[in-house]
Amino acid sequence: MINIAAKRQKTDQVIKEPESRPVFGQAVGLFTLPARALSHHAEKHYRSRYHGRYRTPRRIFAFDLALIGLVLILAVFSLAEFLTRPLLPEIIRVEMAAKPGAPRSGDRVTLAFSYENRSRVEQKEAEIALRLPRGFLMEPAEIPGFQTETQTLQIGDLAPGEEGSFEISGALLAVPGTPFQAAAVISARDGKTGASRILAETFTLPVSSSALAVDLQIPQTAVGGQEVSATLSYRNEGNAAIAEAMIVPLLPEGTEIVGSQPDLVEGVWRLLDIAPGSAGRMALRIRLPGAEKATVGASLSFRVEDQLIPQGVTERKVSLVSPAVTLRSSADRAEVGPGEKLTLRIEAENKGEFTLRNGELRLDFDPGLVDLDETRPFLTSAEAPGLAEFRPGDRLSAEIVLSLLTDLTMTGEEPMPPVLGQRLTLVGELDGYGRVVAAEEQVEYPVRSALRLRAAARYFTPEGEQIGRGPLPPRVGKETRYWIFLDIESSPGDAREVVVEGKLSRGVSWIDLQSVGAPGAEPIVYDPGRRMVRWKIPRLGGAIRTATYGAAFAVELLPEAGQAGDLAALLEMVTIRGIDDSTGKEISATALEVTTELAADARAEGKWNVTE
Structure with missing residues (x-):
C-alpha cells in the first residue's frame, strides 16, 4: 500500500513562500538589470575575442571600451550642436522677382535678386552663384563683383542687418506650359565660428505661351491629289529679338510638296534675327493624298546653340473631296517666239457626281511674257457659259489666243528655260464643299529666244570724247577713222554658238583696233579675201532678263569723187545667228547698214555727207 500522507509531507518541504523584500530594493534591482545584461555580454565578448589571445587581454579590452565611449560622447555633442545652431535661411535671406511676372517664351525678362544678413554675426566671403537654364540668354551685366561667365556675385563680408540687390536681364526661351526654374546658391562663412554654410534656393516662373505667334491658313476643303496652297504667317509679339527660330511643316504621309517660298532647306524654314513687332x-x-480628311500643321521651335526648345504646334483640318473633273489642253504650235501668238485649246469633262458652279479657268504664267493680268482668270462663265453650272456628264471646249510680248523679260530669280504657262487650273464651287480646285494640268510651251543686233558708227563717245581721226565730215581723198559699235541681245533665254558678221563697204579698210565686252567672247577677226568682219560668242546668257553684250572696232574711210554729197556706207550685210538653248533651233536677226549718218553722235550732227 502507498503511504499518501508521507508523500504530501515531502512535497510540503520543497515548496516555500517567497521572501518579502523592500520596494526600494526592488526598484534598484530593476535599474541594474540593463547593466547586468551589458556586463554579461561584455564578459562574453571578452572571453570570445580577448581572453587567451593577448598577453594583457584586460588592458586591451579596457582601451577598446574607452574608445567606444569617446565616440558616443562626440556623437552626442555633435547632435546637440546641430539641433541648437541656426540654419542658413535664418542667417541670410535671398529672394527673386521677375519683370514681367508671367513672361512668354521669347520675352526679355529682368530677374531681380535681393539678399540680407539676418543674423547678429558678420558673414564673411559671402557669394551668390546663379544657376540659370540654357534657355535664358543673359545680357552682359555691369554689376560690381558680378562675373558674367560664371554667373556669380562676389558679395564679400556682410555686416549684421546689411542687405543688397542686383538685376540681370536676358531673353527667356522655354517650353510653353513648362515652368522656368532658376536657382541661387548662396554660401558664407560665419564670422564668429568660421563655419561655412551653403544653401540653394529655387525659384519658378510660369511660362504660358510663346511670343512668336504662328498662324496657318489653308482651305477647309480641297481636292485629294491636286495642288492646294497653304500660308504660314508669323509675328514677334514679344519685347525682344529672337535670334533663331525653326518652323517645320507637318504633313500627312504621302503628301507631295510642289513648291515653297522661301525654299525649304532639309524640310525646315529657318528664321533669323526676328525683331520685336516684325x-x-x-x-x-502641296498635293494631299486622296482621303476623306487630312491634318496639316507646323511646329515651331527656338534654337539655342545645338538645343531645340519646342514652342508648340499649329494644326488645321482639311476635308478632301474628289470632283472627278478632267482637264486637257493643246496648242497650235509646239513653241512660240517673241511677238508671236499661241492658240490654246481647252477641253474639260465632269466625270463625277458633283455640280461645279461659277467656274473659272486660270493660267499661271510669267507676267514678263504675256500682256495679261495674272491676278484674274482668263476664262470665266461670262466668256464660257458652260462654266456657270458644270453638271455631271457635261463637257466644255474653249479657245484662247495668247500674244507674246516683243520685248520679253523673265521675272524669276533663278536661271531657267523660259516657258509660256506653268499650270492650268479649273476653280469653282462644289456642291456642299465650297470653292475648290476642281482640276489642273501642267502646260509648258517653250519660248523660243530672239536675237537682236544693233550696229552704229561714232566719231565721238557719248561723253563727247573724240575717238575718230581725220576730217569730219569726210572728204574725198582723205582718210577718216570711225568706230563701229555692235550691241547684241538674247531674250529671254540663252543662245549658243552666236556669230555676228558684216562686210566692209567699198573704200573702207580694216584697222586692227577693237574692244570686246562680252564674257567668253572671241576677238573680232577680219577676212581680207571676203572683206568680212566676224565675231563669235560661244554663249549668250539671257535666262533671267534680257542680256546685252557689246563690241567695237575701228575702220578707215577713203571716199571717192563719186561719193561727194552723199552718205558713205561703212558696213553692210550685218547679221547675227545662233542656236536657241531651250529649243535647239537656229535663230537669227539682221541689222541696218552702217553709214556715215552718225544719228546717235550729237557732236557729229550734220557732218555726215562726203565733201570734196
Whole structure:
C-alpha cells in the first residue's frame, strides 16, 4: 500500500513562500538589470575575442571600451550642436522677382535678386552663384563683383542687418506650359565660428505661351491629289529679338510638296534675327493624298546653340473631296517666239457626281511674257457659259489666243528655260464643299529666244570724247577713222554658238583696233579675201532678263569723187545667228547698214555727207 500522507509531507518541504523584500530594493534591482545584461555580454565578448589571445587581454579590452565611449560622447555633442545652431535661411535671406511676372517664351525678362544678413554675426566671403537654364540668354551685366561667365556675385563680408540687390536681364526661351526654374546658391562663412554654410534656393516662373505667334491658313476643303496652297504667317509679339527660330511643316504621309517660298532647306524654314513687332509669311504648295480628311500643321521651335526648345504646334483640318473633273489642253504650235501668238485649246469633262458652279479657268504664267493680268482668270462663265453650272456628264471646249510680248523679260530669280504657262487650273464651287480646285494640268510651251543686233558708227563717245581721226565730215581723198559699235541681245533665254558678221563697204579698210565686252567672247577677226568682219560668242546668257553684250572696232574711210554729197556706207550685210538653248533651233536677226549718218553722235550732227 502507498503511504499518501508521507508523500504530501515531502512535497510540503520543497515548496516555500517567497521572501518579502523592500520596494526600494526592488526598484534598484530593476535599474541594474540593463547593466547586468551589458556586463554579461561584455564578459562574453571578452572571453570570445580577448581572453587567451593577448598577453594583457584586460588592458586591451579596457582601451577598446574607452574608445567606444569617446565616440558616443562626440556623437552626442555633435547632435546637440546641430539641433541648437541656426540654419542658413535664418542667417541670410535671398529672394527673386521677375519683370514681367508671367513672361512668354521669347520675352526679355529682368530677374531681380535681393539678399540680407539676418543674423547678429558678420558673414564673411559671402557669394551668390546663379544657376540659370540654357534657355535664358543673359545680357552682359555691369554689376560690381558680378562675373558674367560664371554667373556669380562676389558679395564679400556682410555686416549684421546689411542687405543688397542686383538685376540681370536676358531673353527667356522655354517650353510653353513648362515652368522656368532658376536657382541661387548662396554660401558664407560665419564670422564668429568660421563655419561655412551653403544653401540653394529655387525659384519658378510660369511660362504660358510663346511670343512668336504662328498662324496657318489653308482651305477647309480641297481636292485629294491636286495642288492646294497653304500660308504660314508669323509675328514677334514679344519685347525682344529672337535670334533663331525653326518652323517645320507637318504633313500627312504621302503628301507631295510642289513648291515653297522661301525654299525649304532639309524640310525646315529657318528664321533669323526676328525683331520685336516684325512679321512675315511662308507659302507652301502641296498635293494631299486622296482621303476623306487630312491634318496639316507646323511646329515651331527656338534654337539655342545645338538645343531645340519646342514652342508648340499649329494644326488645321482639311476635308478632301474628289470632283472627278478632267482637264486637257493643246496648242497650235509646239513653241512660240517673241511677238508671236499661241492658240490654246481647252477641253474639260465632269466625270463625277458633283455640280461645279461659277467656274473659272486660270493660267499661271510669267507676267514678263504675256500682256495679261495674272491676278484674274482668263476664262470665266461670262466668256464660257458652260462654266456657270458644270453638271455631271457635261463637257466644255474653249479657245484662247495668247500674244507674246516683243520685248520679253523673265521675272524669276533663278536661271531657267523660259516657258509660256506653268499650270492650268479649273476653280469653282462644289456642291456642299465650297470653292475648290476642281482640276489642273501642267502646260509648258517653250519660248523660243530672239536675237537682236544693233550696229552704229561714232566719231565721238557719248561723253563727247573724240575717238575718230581725220576730217569730219569726210572728204574725198582723205582718210577718216570711225568706230563701229555692235550691241547684241538674247531674250529671254540663252543662245549658243552666236556669230555676228558684216562686210566692209567699198573704200573702207580694216584697222586692227577693237574692244570686246562680252564674257567668253572671241576677238573680232577680219577676212581680207571676203572683206568680212566676224565675231563669235560661244554663249549668250539671257535666262533671267534680257542680256546685252557689246563690241567695237575701228575702220578707215577713203571716199571717192563719186561719193561727194552723199552718205558713205561703212558696213553692210550685218547679221547675227545662233542656236536657241531651250529649243535647239537656229535663230537669227539682221541689222541696218552702217553709214556715215552718225544719228546717235550729237557732236557729229550734220557732218555726215562726203565733201570734196
